[in-house]
């Protein structure tokens with residue numbers, strides 16, 4: 001009986017907390033009306049115009065299936081085409097608009113829910129920034145996306161499972177050999193004994209695939225069984241670019 005009463009109390013507290021959170025959210029919405037992360041018009045999520053113009057990417061790579069080249073991860077799913085989300089990524093990364101990151105993360109979750117559930121993921125690891133860069137920016141954009149996806153999927157995020165120990169140059173400016181050298185020892189494990197079997201790496205933009213491949217290799221070496229990759233945007237619409245010689 002005592003437990004039953006305690007149970008009821010616990011439920012009531014939870015209800016009150018939800019009510020408080022809801023009121024707080026409404027107040028914040030009044031003070032700072034949510035905006036479309038692409039064009040910045042007032043809207044919750046994409047505005048009707050951007051929703052209509054949205055360009056989707058999809059499954060870029062699947063081991064023994066779509067896309068060629070040898071990768072350490074099982075599959076890569078990019079939600080949007082880069083040209084469509086580019087302005088959203090810019091507002092988030094360079095103008096510090098974290099709320100857009102949360103909106104974009106929720107949209108990633110909505111669009112990719114089916115495939116994410118089919119992957120049976122145990123936890124999420126965002127692509128890390130170097131500590132200096134993260135301090136300068138104040139946040140890691142991939143972590144904000146990962147946290148929104150984690151809420152939807154109901155699994156934890158481990159932002160410090162992998163650490164970036166070297167600041168790397170932008171991959172788009174380098175050739176294939178320079179890319180490989182650029183990533184050598186760029187990452188290390190923040191924790192060495194990975195007990196979780198299936199890990200999802202979340203990144204903002206998938207360009208060369210080399211960064212996520214390097215992180216995936218580390219996770220597998222540390223004990224993960226399978227690694228998948230989810231990104232907000234990508235230059236490639238399908239696996240075709242992968243077939244032109246390894247990395248995108």
Ligand SMILES: [Zn+2]
Nearest residue numbers: 036039047050
């Ligand atoms: Zn819009």
